[in-house]
Amino acid sequence: MIPEFGYFSLTLAMVLSVLLCIFPLWGAHTGNLRLMRAAPSLAVGQFVFVLVSFAALIYASLTDDFTVAYVAYHSSSTLPWYYKITSTWGGHEGAILLWLVMQAGWTAVVALRSNSLPWILRARVLGVLGFLGVGFMLYTLWMSNPFELLLPYFPVEGRDLNPLLQDPGMIIHPPLLYMGYVGLSVSFAFAIAALLTGKLDNTWAKWSRPWTMTAWGFLTLGITIGSWWAYSELGWGGWWFWDPVENASLMPWLVATALLHSLSVTEKRGVFKSWTVLLAIAAFSLSLLGTFIVRSGIIVSVHAFATDPDRGLFILAFLAIVVGGALTLYAFRVSQVHSEGRYKLVSREVALWLNNIFLVVATFIVLLGTLLPMVHKEMGLGSISIGEPFFNKMFAIILVPFAILMGIGPLLRWKQNKWSFLQNKLLIAALMSLVITAAWLYSSYAVVAPLTLLATTLAIWIVITTGVDLYVKATVQTNFSQGLKRLGLSYWAMVLGHVGIAFVIAGVTLTSAYSVERDVSMKPGEIVQLNQYQYRFEGVYTIRGANYSGYAGEVSVLKNDKLVTVLHAEKRHYDIGMQFMTEAAIDAGFTRDLYLALGEQLNNSGWSLRIYHKPFVRWMWIGGVLISLAGFMILGDKRYRTSKKSTDKSQEKLV
């Protein structure tokens, strides 16, 4: 009964989203205020029905209703209750339903929080979001119904959730990522609405910016958690694989990063307008492309589970309509956009323009590396893969000028600057970062490769120049501590974001340069030395969990003969899927992680073990969290609060 109800509810939501697509857009076209005013309630109604539908799936999963095919394939009665809930997005159909919840949720929030907008723009934004909702709901109802029933012969036990997905990281990773992906549809809708209205001005950028920042914050957090999940769960100690699915999330992130920098220029200076709109279209298009890559089955990846060419075709067609339509509209309307601001070569505008160039080039590199193998294969030229060194090398090359620019950019003023004004500050900052880095690295490590020194210096450089800028900005009118309080939240967001990037750069560099990995075979009592730590293998005991059994290897970690920690690395055997899973043991620390994975039993009564010493690996996730906080911080900025006062009677008028 409940599953049918869920399906019915989703159908109702689809009807509402069709209305949400047609009414406001038609109303805006003909100037019918009544039609436009229907949009917010339709948006909220759509969200409620999608939510009911999702609740129905969760209920089915919690009550072990194996008549529902999705539950039977992705859950089991022995699964702990929290994984029963997360299993609703552990498979394709459920993940798409979660996507719908997010999409409808964002639409509803936009509907409720946009009352300061003129009706004509508000209606168009919601209409475009409604159109996207129709596309995804049609897909769900037609090709990926999560409520499909296995009647009359339904199984007595489910197939269990993929053990890889039975992890806390998996509980939050997909929802955050989807929040980001789908959130970019709001920037997209704003861009399309602005193109339709023909009013691309500072106000448009001001409205779009908090939405873009929030979506970007979620995307950042989602990617960060995903990286952390891969590190702790896949048992390889890797944190980024340049896997097509990871690339699919990185591309929208890069473009969204470019977009929010470009939006700030458009908002403050009224230039780069057409470019900003193009970026908004590109960011969401890349989210859709990512969905296509993940769901169509044209790639081989850790993430690509059950896939289906028909589904891929649908998403491809939808992608073509959305991107094609948006670009056509853009082509027709862009000639009407004029930028009025003037600026010189040494100015913040140019710095932000260069930032955009670097980010777009980086996106193209990822796109090339991701799509080339697919194109190659579909053309019948055989399977190829593009190795990680390609991406690593390219990103290293881009990073150097990009990081230097990140230090200079914030110090620049709009319009124009005298180079001499900056020269001394930058020179001192550069020297300081070099000295600090050299002192740090040479005192801690015997060998320092030139590239490691360079990249770490760049990270410190970003921190120092950001500090200098903070000091300069705070002491313009008053003393430092007074001035700090007067800086706006969006300025602090920039500081936090840039420091976050510095953390990521330092973390990635140092962990890549100084990680030590060793595969060993050990008998109980044996000791292996890795860096300053001794690992004593104590032996293996059996373990028993709710839905798995297995072994755990106990290893005592000692430093200077003092016990640091005891690690328990597990090898689990999941009862239902008959799958083996390595559950790595990690001793996390601010400056280093000790990582231990249990291999298999060898003939000579020993066990194979993989031990890693990973310095500063946590810094990249700390950085990721800082960056995402920067995205959320802008919500607190007074300038972007939708205040009731400014709306007063003007919303009654058609502006």
Added chain:
Amino acid sequence: MNPRRKKRLLGVVAIIVGIGAAIGLVLYALQENINLFYTPSELIEGKGSNKEKPHIGQKLRIGGMVVPGSVIRDETSLQVSFTLIDTGPLVTIKYQGILPDLFREGQGIVAQGVLIEPDVIEAFEVLAKHDEEYMPAEVAEAVKGIKHEKPKYNLESGN
């Protein structure tokens, strides 16, 4: 040419040179890092219409089924070797390290490594990313000639 035009021309030339250099660099890096995928029979008999065989020292990817009973482990180290098969010829894979969780005899795997003899590969990575039911897509295609096979669920019998 007046100075303004000259300045513009220089700008344009600089941009073109910059883009050219960037594209050249990307293509060069790409060329170095493209790894072709082979099946055991393609490796031995040649791939494509020209029957191109890889040369010794080439970095490549190979996918096939692990021949049951072929896995040989070294007693003291983590050195392991096994043979892969698709439709006929056998290729030996040597690997130093811990095999992935899903590695099992009779199942499909993908290995990345360097060809050290015409039929021996020194692998630096062994992947077995698939569930109980299906093989890595590349292997499934090569072995069965089927594209995008959906995993089959045998709920009644399996559990």
